[in-house]
Amino acid sequence: MKKLTVVISESPGKDPRKRELEANILAALVGQPDVAVSVVPHLYDLNEDHAGALFLRSVNGPLLVLAWLYPRGIHWTLDRLGVKGRVGQTQLKRASDEDDKNDGGKDDKPRLGAANAPARTIWSLDFQDGDTAEAHVQEIIRVAAQVKAAVKLSAAEAVPVAISSPPIQNLKSKIGNPPARRWYPVIDYSRCANCMECVDFCLFGVYGVDDAGRILVESADNCRKGCPACSRVCPENAIVFPMHRTPALAGAPGTKPGDLKLDLSQLFGAPSALDLADKERDAELVKDGREAVGPPKRQPCCDLRPKDALDKLMDALDGERL
Amino acid sequence: MAGELVFMMGNFRAVFPADRRYAANHTWARTESGGAVRFGLSAYAARLLQEVYFLEWSMDAGATVREKDEIGAIESAKANAALYAPMAGIIARFNDAAMADPSIINKDGYGDGWLFEMSGDASGTMDAPAYVAHLEASWAKAQALLKGQLR
Numbered sequence: 001m002k003k004l005t006v007v008i009s010e011s012p013g014k015d016p017r018k019r020e021l022e023a024n025i026l027a028a029l030v031g032q033p034d035v036a037v038s039v040v041p042h043l044y045d046l047n048e049d050h051a052g053a054l055f056l057r058s059v060n061g062p063l064l065v066l067a068w069l070y071p072r073g074i075h076w077t078l079d080r081l082g083v084k085g086r087v088g089q090t091q092l093k094r095a096s097d098e099d100d101k102n103d104g105g106k107d108d109k110p111r112l113g114a115a116n117a118p119a120r121t122i123w124s125l126d127f128q129d130g131d132t133a134e135a136h137v138q139e140i141i142r143v144a145a146q147v148k149a150a151v152k153l154s155a156a157e158a159v160p161v162a163i164s165s166p167p168i169q170n171l172k173s174k175i176g177n178p179p180a181r182r183w184y185p186v187i188d189y190s191r192c193a194n195c196m197e198c199v200d201f202c203l204f205g206v207y208g209v210d211d212a213g214r215i216l217v218e219s220a221d222n223c224r225k226g227c228p229a230c231s232r233v234c235p236e237n238a239i240v241f242p243m244h245r246t247p248a249l250a251g252a253p254g255t256k257p258g259d260l261k262l263d264l265s266q267l268f269g270a271p272s273a274l275d276l277a278d279k280e281r282d283a284e285l286v287k288d289g290r291e292a293v294g295p296p297k298r299q300p301c302c303d304l305r306p307k308d309a310l311d312k313l314m315d316a317l318d319g320e321r322l
Numbered sequence: 323m324a325g326e327l328v329f330m331m332g333n334f335r336a337v338f339p340a341d342r343r344y345a346a347n348h349t350w351a352r353t354e355s356g357g358a359v360r361f362g363l364s365a366y367a368a369r370l371l372q373e374v375y376f377l378e379w380s381m382d383a384g385a386t387v388r389e390k391d392e393i394g395a396i397e398s399a400k401a402n403a404a405l406y407a408p409m410a411g412i413i414a415r416f417n418d419a420a421m422a423d424p425s426i427i428n429k430d431g432y433g434d435g436w437l438f439e440m441s442g443d444a445s446g447t448m449d450a451p452a453y454v455a456h457l458e459a460s461w462a463k464a465q466a467l468l469k470g471q472l473r
Contacts (some may be wrong), residue, residue, distance in 0.1 A: 262401035264370055267464055269347035269390055269406035 002151040003036045004144040005059045009043035009067035009074075010174070011127075012181060012243075018068065024133035025066065025140075034144040041178040043067045044077050044242050051176030056083045062147045064088070064123040064140060072251035073242030074124035076186040079114055080217065087190075088123030092130050092139045111236075112189045112214055183243065184220035185230060188251070191238035198230045198239060201277070203285060203293065206230070224284040232277035327450045329366065329457045336365040336457075339432055343444065344453035345408035347390075350432065351447045358414050359444045362436035366457060368428055370468075371398040377424040379438075383415045389446075393438075396424070411442020 008026055011018040022039075029037040040052030043065065047053065056063075056078065063085065067074045075087055123143050130136045185198075185206065194215050199207040207230075208218025228249045231239040240251040266272055271279075275295070282292035327338045338344065342352035348367035352360050363371070376397035387393060387407040394405040407413075416438045420426055426435040448456060 262370075262468060264367075264401045264403035266467060267348065267370065268367065268403045269408075270392075270404055 002061060002147060003034055004062050004064055004140070004147045006035050006037045006064045006066065006140055006144075007056060007059075008037065008039045009065060009069075010039060010041055010178075011068045012042040012045060012178075018127065021127060021133055021136075025136050028133055028137040029140065032141065032144065034148050035140065039174045041174065041176060043074065043081075044069060045179045045182045046081060046176075047179060048081055050179055053081045053083075055175045056081060059083075060118070060120065062088075062121055062123075062143075064125065064143055066125045066127060066136065066140075068127050069242045070240075070247070070251040070253065071124035071126055071129075072188060072253065073186065073240050074126070075122060076188050076240055076251070077242055078122060078124075079117075079189070080186050080220075083122070084114055084117040085120045085122035086117065088121040088143065090123055090125055090139060091142065092125060092135060109193050109236075112192045112194050114189045115212075115214065182221065183225040183227075183241075184223040185217055185228075185239045185241055187215065187217060188238045188240055191236045193236050193238075195235060197233055197235060201233045201281070201296075202230050203281065203290075204288075224287070227280050227284045229277040229280040229284075232273040232280075327454045329454050331366065331369055331461075334369055336369055338365060338450045338453060340450040342432075343447035343449055344456075345447050346456060347406055347408055349408045349437070351408065351444050353444065354439065358439040358441055359409075359411075360436050360439045361408055363427055363431055364453070365431065368431045371396065371401050371403070372428070373400075374398045374424040374427045377421060377427070377437075379416055379421075381413065383413055385413050387411065387413060405437075407440075409440065409442050409444055409446055411440045414439045414441055 006029060008022055010022060026037060026039065029035050038055065040046065040055065041050075043052075044067075056065075063083070065074055065078060069077065071090065078084070125136060125139065127136070130139070192215060194213070196209075196215060199209070199215065204222045204224060205219055206217060206223045208216055210216050228241045228244050228246070231237075231241055231244075231249050237248075241249050242251055244250045278295040282294065285292050325340045327340060329336045329338065338350075342350045344350050344364060345361070348364045348370075349361045350364050354360050368374075374396060377394070379394040381387070381393060385393075387410065389407055389410045391407045392404050393407050393413065396403050396405055417436050420435055420437060427437075429435060
C-alpha cells in the first residue's frame with residue numbers, strides 16, 4: 001500500500017508553543033495507517049548532505065512537508081535540496097489570505113520551470129496556516145486519502161515503480177542534529193525568467209549559471225545574513241528569502257497582479273524597492289570592508305506612451321474593481 | 323479664501339487651496355492659531371486613494387518622529403499605502419473624527435477630514451504653486467508606477 005510520507009520540519013527556535021504544536025501533530029499522525037511520518041530539523045537550515053536532506057531525497061513517492069515557512073518557501077527550498085515534484089494543492093489557508101490563486105507568471109513570458117521535476121506531487125504546509133493540531137491533521141489525512149484513491153485508480157497498471165521508500169529510522173526520532181542557522185535565497189523557477197538581473201546585482205557571488213545556462217544559487221553561504229536586496233531587484237518576484245520578516249519577500253501567497261490593491265506608499269514618501277536594495281547592498285559591502293557602489297545606471301522601468309494614453313489611466317482606474 | 327490652483331489628473335480636476343502649504347508626500351500643512359501645524363491629504367492623494375475606509379496610526383500622540391518615518395497606514399477600496407511623517411517634530415494629536423469615519427477624508431479633506439497635528443519646523447513645505455509644479459514634474463513617473471502595478 002502506497003503511503004503518504006509526511007515530514008515535519010521543526011521550528012528553528014525553542015518556542016514552546018511551536019514545539020507543542022509540532023508534538024501534537026506528530027502524536028496524532030503516528031497512529032494513522034496511510035501516513036509515514038518523520039521529523040527533521042528546520043528545513044531551511046539543512047545542507048545538502050545533512051541526514052535530513054538525504055532522507056528527503058530518498059523519498060520518491062508522494063510527499064507532504066510541514067514547516068514554519070510559507071508553502072512557496074517550502075517548495076523551492078526542497079527543490080534546492082534536490083527534492084523535486086509538482087506543487088500539491090492544499091486547503092489550509094491563513095485567515096488573512098483572501099485568495100488562493102496560483103500566483104505564477106503574470107504574462108506569456110517564458111519561465112524556467114523546475115529542472116528535472118518528477119511526476120510525483122509535493123504538498124507544502126505552513127504550520128502557521130492552522131492554529132490547532134487538528135486543522136493540520138485533518139488536512140494531512142485529506143491528502144493521504146487523495147493519494148490512496150489515486151493509487152487505487154491506477155491499480156490496473158500496478159507495477160510497483162514509484163512506491164515511496166520505507167522510513168529508514170524509528171518514527172519518532174529526529175533525523176540528524178540541528179544544523180547551524182543559514183541565510184540564503186531560493187529561486188522560484190515557476191516565476192524565474194532567467195533574466196540574470198540577480199547575477200549582475202549581487203556582488204557576493206551567490207548566483208551562478210549551470211551548464212544549460214540556467215540561473216542558480218551557486219554559493220548560498222556567500223549570502224549576507226539578513227540582506228534580501230537581490231529579491232527586491234528581481235523583476236519577476238522569483239527570489240524568495242523564506243526567513244525574511246517581510247511576507248512578500250518570504251514567499252507569501254497572493255501576489256498575483258490584479259489580486260493586489262495598488263500600493264501607493266512610494267508616492268506617499270516610501271523609499272522604492274530598488275533604492276532600498278541599493279542601500280542594503282551598500283551596507284553589506286561596507287560591513288565586508290569593501291566600498292559602497294551606490295545605485296547602478298538602470299534603464300527606466302516603463303516606457304512612457306504618448307500623453308493622451310496616459311491621461312486615460314486615472315479614468316481607467318475608475319473602471320477597475322480592484 | 324486666497325484662491326486655488328488646479329492640476330488635471332487625466333480628466334479629474336484636483337484642486338489645491340492657496341491658503342496653505344504642501345509637502346512632497348501629498349499632504350497639506352496649515353499652521354493653526356495655537357501654533358500647531360495641521361496636516362491632511364491633498365486632493366491629489368485623495369483622488370489616487372479614492373474611497374478611504376481604513377486608517378491607523380502606528381504611534382500614540384506625543385511621539386517624536388523624523389521626516390519620512392513611517393507613522394501609519396491608510397486603505398481604500400482600491401489602494402493601500404503606508405503614511406510617512408511630512409516633517410520632523412512631535413505628533414501632537416490625531417484627528418479622532420477621521421479615525422472614527424475615514425470617509426470624511428474624501429468628503430472634506432481640506433477641512434474636517436484633516437489627519438494629524440504636529441509641532442516642528444514646517445519651512446521645508448511648498449506653497450501651492452510650487453506643489454503644483456512638483457506634481458507636473460512627477461506626474462509621468464507617478465503614472466508609470468501605477469501602470470506598472472496595474473499591468
